[in-house]
Amino acid sequence: MGAQLTLFSLDxxxxxxxxxxxxDFISAADERDLIGRIQALPLAPFQFGAFEGKRRVASxxxxxxxxxxxxxKADDLPAWLEPFIARIADFGELPVSSIRQVLCTEYDVGxxxxxxxxxxxxxxxxGLSLASACKFRFRRKAGAKWERFTLxxxxxxxxxxxxxxRHVWEHSIPPVELPRYSxxxxxxxxxxxxxxxxx
Numbered sequence: 001m002g003a004q005l006t007l008f009s010l011d012x013x014x015x016x017x018x019x020x021x022x023x024d025f026i027s028a029a030d031e032r033d034l035i036g037r038i039q040a041l042p043l044a045p046f047q048f049g050a051f052e053g054k055r056r057v058a059s060x061x062x063x064x065x066x067x068x069x070x071x072x073k074a075d076d077l078p079a080w081l082e083p084f085i086a087r088i089a090d091f092g093e094l095p096v097s098s099i100r101q102v103l104c105t106e107y108d109v110g111x112x113x114x115x116x117x118x119x120x121x122x123x124x125x126x127g128l129s130l131a132s133a134c135k136f137r138f139r140r141k142a143g144a145k146w147e148r149f150t151l152x153x154x155x156x157x158x159x160x161x162x163x164x165x166r167h168v169w170e171h172s173i174p175p176v177e178l179p180r181y182s183x184x185x186x187x188x189x190x191x192x193x194x195x196x197x198x199x
Contacts, residue, residue: 014149016138018163021151022091025158026084031130037080038104038130038181046105054111061101062188064119071121077102081183088126088185092160098187099126107134107180113173115139118166122186125161129153132178138169 026034038058046053047066060081063074077085081102089096101122118125127136136151136159149169153159161171 014147016140016149016161016165016169018161018165019138019149019151019169020160020162021153021157022159023154023157025087025091025128026156028156030084031156033080034084034128034183035130035181037078038106038183041104043104043106054108055113056106058104059101060104062121063101063103064121074101084128084183085185088128088158091158092124092126092162094124094187099185100188101186103184103186105182105184107173107176107182109177109179110175112175115170115172117170118161118186121189123162123166123189124187125166126185127153127159127161128183128185129155129157129159130181130183131155132176132180134173134176134180137172137174138165139172140164140169 041058043056043058046055046057059074060077061074062071064070065072085099085102086096089099133152133154136153138149138151139146141147151159
């Protein structure tokens with residue numbers, strides 16, 4: 001097994017290329033407001049085909065239907081997300097209009113996410129952590145072993161996955177120790193027919 005790295009630094013050669021992290025991306029007041037907004041959503045258990053995940057989610061713009069293995073239209077991006085989408089687009093040096101999909105997630109104590117890469121329909125991925133910290137783990141094959149990296153994602157922080165961090169490395173979250181919320185913002189892949197505004 002590769003060394004488990006926990007300190008995030010752009011100078012650290014173990015950091016996945018394309019991973020960027022910004023602590024204190026939003027204020028504590030913004031965090032409280034966003035948590036309240038998420039709690040007021042009609043959250044539903046995450047559906048993975050015939051299986052039901054323990055975390056609860058709400059999708060906007062587009063949602064991936066695992067049973068049909070395709071994207072489906074979801075509710076429009078809500079107005080209360082627009083200021084944060086603008087800030088994230090600025091952080092990523094992207095047009096505001098490029099962020100087409102948002103996923104709000106509620107994690108109860110003990111909830112985890114297994115190893116995966118986001119669906120190829122999506123391009124860049126931004127994650128806003130709320131309420132409590134989590135260990136955001138990365139791994140990729142290095143010969144017969146795994147190369148690993150762990151990002152300690154703190155409340156109110158933002159991460160960005162692009163390039164190899166997005167397309168080569170897998171990521172996962174071990175069981176969280178405290179209730180947690182997150183908002184994931186995604187752009188669409190260049191070859192996706194859904195790059196335009198959902199209609």
